[in-house]
């Protein structure tokens with residue numbers, strides 16, 4: 001039986017993220033085992049940058065709920081993410097989870113090609129900011145197949161239900177989750193990854209900040225990336241970066257460690273750190 005995991009990254013009970021994730025999952029025609037995680041109920045600490053997880057078979061050593069979440073994602077046949085826009089980007093807890101994926105290329109064989117839907121409610125037209133491109137990074141790192149990245153205007157808790165078209169669309173996503181549907185970039189989006197923001201390089205040349213592809217803007221302002229030979233999320237580039245460059249960094253660090261320690265020394269005693277006084281420490 002297929003396993004489907006819903007990942008809700010909002011504290012709001014019965015908010016738009018939760019409701020739409022549930023609507024999608026509820027309409028999957030295949031018999032499946034459904035599970036939901038509310039990420040904000042769990043503890044996800046910052047990445048310690050220890051690089052331990054870069055070695056195959058090393059779980060993240062940070063003691064929190066990350067390993068539980070990633071195991072659930074790895075064993076699921078499909079992932080449905082509901083994450084609202086907070087201050088022009090995705091909810092910060094989603095970024096916290098994404099930052100913990102340094103070891104992702106050691107287990108992306110479990111997630112590769114599996115369908116992933118992102119539903120992203122936002123409250124204010126024009127305040128979507130960089131949220132779309134930022135939320136696509138996680139499924140890209142996991143080499144999942146993006147079925148849709150649906151940004152939906154809904155502000156109040158449950159407001160997405162006021163428009164019956166939203167419910168129909170969520171149901172269609174559920175019905176089509178396992179039937180091969182794949183996200184196709186719109187005409188003004190990056191044709192490689194679907195990003196809706198570009199970096200200006202020179203004259204009419206633009207770069208996609210997410211997949212790094214470069215191209216030109218045609219007269220109708222559609223991006224043409226047909227000559228680009230760089231694709232950050234291609235299997236080749238991902239292996240180069242994670243299994244090549246990042247591992248080389250470890251060796252470089254070993255070689256430079258003593259010299260770097262010498263340079264760092266002068267800052268060691270500058271201890272101006274402050275912390276709030278916790279009740280049990282006062």
Ligand SMILES: Cc1cc2nc3c(=O)[nH]c(=O)nc-3n(C[C@H](O)[C@H](O)[C@H](O)COP(=O)(O)O)c2cc1C
Pocket residue numbers: 010011012014015016017018084085086087088089121122123124125127128154155156157158
């Ligand atoms: C702290 C905070 C920041 C927000 N920032 C934005 C924003 O920058 N742009 C926007 O369109 N909506 C913003 N919103 C509105 C939410 O995206 C919107 O209410 C959404 O429906 C919440 O989803 P939920 O019901 O699943 O929690 C913000 C909401 C909160 C609480």
